[in-house]
Amino acid sequence: xxxxxxxxxxxxxxxxxxxxxxxxxxxxxxxxxxxxxxxxxxxxxxxxxxxxxxxxxxxxxxxxxxxxxxxxxxxxxxxxxxxxxxxxxxxxxxxxxxxxxxxxx
Amino acid sequence: xxxxxxxxxxxxxxxxxxxxxxxxxxxxxxxxxxxxxxxxxxxxxxxxxxxxxxxxxxxxxxxxxxxxxxxxxxxxxxxxxxxxxxxxxxxxxxxxxxxxxxxxxxxxxxxxxxxxxxxxxxxxxxxxxxxxxxxxxxxxxxxxxxxxxxxxxxxxxxxxxxxxxxxxxxxxxxxxxxxxxxxxxxxxxxxxxxxxxxxxxxxxxxxxxxxxxxxxxxxxxxxxxxxxxxxxxxxxxxxxxxxxxxxxxxxxxxxxxxxxxxxxxxxxxxxxxxxxxxxxxxxxxxxxxxxxxxxxxxxxxxxxxxxxxxxxxxxxxxxxxxxxxxxxxxxxxxxxxxxxxxxxxxxxxxxxxxxxxxxxxxxxxxxxxxxxxxxxxxxxxxxxxxxxxxxxxxxxxxxxxxxxxxxxxxxxxxxxxxxxxxxxxxxxxxxxxxxxxxxxxxxxxxxxxxxxxxxxxxxxxxxxxxxxxxxxxxx
Numbered sequence: 001x002x003x004x005x006x007x008x009x010x011x012x013x014x015x016x017x018x019x020x021x022x023x024x025x026x027x028x029x030x031x032x033x034x035x036x037x038x039x040x041x042x043x044x045x046x047x048x049x050x051x052x053x054x055x056x057x058x059x060x061x062x063x064x065x066x067x068x069x070x071x072x073x074x075x076x077x078x079x080x081x082x083x084x085x086x087x088x089x090x091x092x093x094x095x096x097x098x099x100x101x102x103x104x105x
Numbered sequence: 106x107x108x109x110x111x112x113x114x115x116x117x118x119x120x121x122x123x124x125x126x127x128x129x130x131x132x133x134x135x136x137x138x139x140x141x142x143x144x145x146x147x148x149x150x151x152x153x154x155x156x157x158x159x160x161x162x163x164x165x166x167x168x169x170x171x172x173x174x175x176x177x178x179x180x181x182x183x184x185x186x187x188x189x190x191x192x193x194x195x196x197x198x199x200x201x202x203x204x205x206x207x208x209x210x211x212x213x214x215x216x217x218x219x220x221x222x223x224x225x226x227x228x229x230x231x232x233x234x235x236x237x238x239x240x241x242x243x244x245x246x247x248x249x250x251x252x253x254x255x256x257x258x259x260x261x262x263x264x265x266x267x268x269x270x271x272x273x274x275x276x277x278x279x280x281x282x283x284x285x286x287x288x289x290x291x292x293x294x295x296x297x298x299x300x301x302x303x304x305x306x307x308x309x310x311x312x313x314x315x316x317x318x319x320x321x322x323x324x325x326x327x328x329x330x331x332x333x334x335x336x337x338x339x340x341x342x343x344x345x346x347x348x349x350x351x352x353x354x355x356x357x358x359x360x361x362x363x364x365x366x367x368x369x370x371x372x373x374x375x376x377x378x379x380x381x382x383x384x385x386x387x388x389x390x391x392x393x394x395x396x397x398x399x400x401x402x403x404x405x406x407x408x409x410x411x412x413x414x415x416x417x418x419x420x421x422x423x424x425x426x427x428x429x430x431x432x433x434x435x436x437x438x439x440x441x442x443x444x445x446x447x448x449x450x451x452x453x454x455x456x457x458x459x460x461x462x463x464x465x466x467x468x469x470x471x472x473x474x475x476x477x478x479x480x481x482x483x484x485x486x487x488x489x490x491x492x493x494x495x496x497x498x499x500x501x502x503x504x505x506x507x508x509x510x511x512x513x514x515x516x517x518x519x520x521x522x523x524x525x526x527x528x529x530x531x532x533x534x535x536x537x538x539x540x541x542x543x544x545x546x547x548x549x550x551x552x553x554x555x556x557x558x559x560x561x562x563x564x565x566x567x568x569x570x571x572x573x574x575x576x577x578x579x580x
Contacts, residue, residue, distance in 0.1 A: 056453045057449065057453060060452055060453060061434060062433050062437075062452045063434070063437065065437070065445070068442065068445070068446055068449075071446045072446045072449045072450050072453075073450075075446055075447060075449075075450035076450040076453050079418065079419075079450055079451065079454060080454070080458070082414075082415040082418065083415055083418075083419045083458050083461070085412055086415060086419070086458075086461050086462060089409075089412075089464075089465055089468065091461060091464040094464040094467050094468055095464075095467070096460060096463035096467060097463075098315075098316045098463075099346055099526075100470060100526045100551075102303070102348060102350075102551065102552075
């Protein structure tokens with residue numbers, strides 16, 4: 001739902017059907033929302049790595065400098081690739097904490 | 106004692122010499138100021154030198170000594186701190202142009218406690234921008250490693266490492282988010298301690314990462330490290346996370362052998378294929394020294410250490426981007442390019458991924474505590490290789506694989522203790538054939554700094570590494 005709440009942008013414009021899609025999202029129920037999101041994802045896939053990164057940055061409110069988008073994209077891709085390694089862990093029953101309670105070793 | 110001899114003393118020795126009236130605090134401060142003037146133009150350890158304030162404080166300390174006043178084990182010792190700690194009325198840059206005009210109206214708790222201990226602040230030390238790493242164009246000059254000027258002194262408490270190696274201060278306090286204190290200590294042949302998270306107040310220490318940052322005593326000797334920790338540790342109502350545990354005398358285990366102490370070499374780090382052979386050899390020799398001191402030596406397995414670099418960056422960089430959100434939104438252009446692109450990339454990490462890293466952190470802690478039920482102290486190298494050249498750190502990344510090899514790999518060694526909130530210390534354990542320092546890292550259970558410092562002290566006293574001087578700084 002994240003992308004559907006945002007106004008037209010380079011991402012959604014690249015799909016060429018934002019208004020129609022938006023209309024479907026708000027008027028046709030969850031099935032349509034699901035199809036819409038798939039369409040958005042296909043749109044993302046169609047974007048270059050740099051364009052994808054620029055759009056994500058726009059959505060989180062972080063302006064990128066022209067000339068550095070590719071570098072940010074490389075760093076982001078590397079970060080996500082590295083963090084993908086954590087999916088191999090069984091973390092289902094672990095509750096995350098920010099500060100560990102005091103205890104002895 | 107001549108003025109030229111003073112800077113070669115440890116902090117503890119300096120305090121004793123002052124107490125015994127062998128030297129005056131004014132002579133001591135002047136001796137360090139002379140060396141700073143002579144060498145810092147090349148080394149770039151300092152951002153701010155507090156010449157007048159330091160001399161004024163030294164004259165006051167001199168009067169206290171002459172009156173026979175109460176002086177403690179750090180009284181009159183000239184210290185310098187990473188420019189990440191707030192100092193009332195004194196510029197605090199955090200190594201960034203963003204803070205080039207920031208003058209705090211309060212002292213960090215660490216600064217206040219160092220003053221209460223009678224130390225004298227010589228100045229504020231250089232660091233990587235915002236206590237991160239990889240700054241390409243440091244605004245206050247590239248800090249140079251006295252052991253080889255073409256090589257990095259480590260990050261991010263780089264100025265602390267340089268100042269200790271070049272004897273431009275008697276002791277320092279840096280900061281350690283994932284190795285920022287222990288790394289420079291290792292690269293500069295100094296001592297660097299990451300205390301248990303919550304042991305030292307973070308009030309007035311500009312945050313890099315809310316739940317990983319700690320103040321880090323950085324010193325010439327293990328004894329100095331114990332004294333500095335004793336001075337700055339303890340509960341602080343202005344940092345609600347600080348522990349209410351009493352602060353012990355961290356030197357109580359000094360002078361004992363290591364009989365009954367169980368040492369565990371971390372297998373996953375020791376078998377790291379990327380480790381420099383001379384580093385591995387130095388660590389193994391150090392373990393043998395510990396065994397000769399009476400320690401039982403074991404090998405322990407902490408499987409998740411292999412992923413500690415990824416977990417660390419997933420937590421630290423993401424939180425770092427959160428802590429710098431205002432800068433990223435409005436003042437990103439003032440940041441160094443490397444800092445900017447690193448934080449921007451981290452700002453894009455989905456919450457689910459960050460959450461997964463937080464969970465993995467808990468699992469890592471469980472594995473560390475399990476290992477620490479088998480042994481008392483964990484051992485590894487502090488860094489897998491000796492200090493690299495500046496150019497190797499600051500060159501732009503070529504592709505994602507380049508980022509991985511240069512950015513993630515080395516963070517597992519020190520980042521694992523940050524993630525698990527456990528204390529760890531780096532001490533000198535040798536030199537490569539190129540005369541580059543090698544650091545030995547010891548880790549222990551929560552609040553086990555007394556034990557950690559005791560083992561480190563026993564090793565230090567049995568080896569000569571802390572007495573070697575960097576070339577070209579004899580003065």
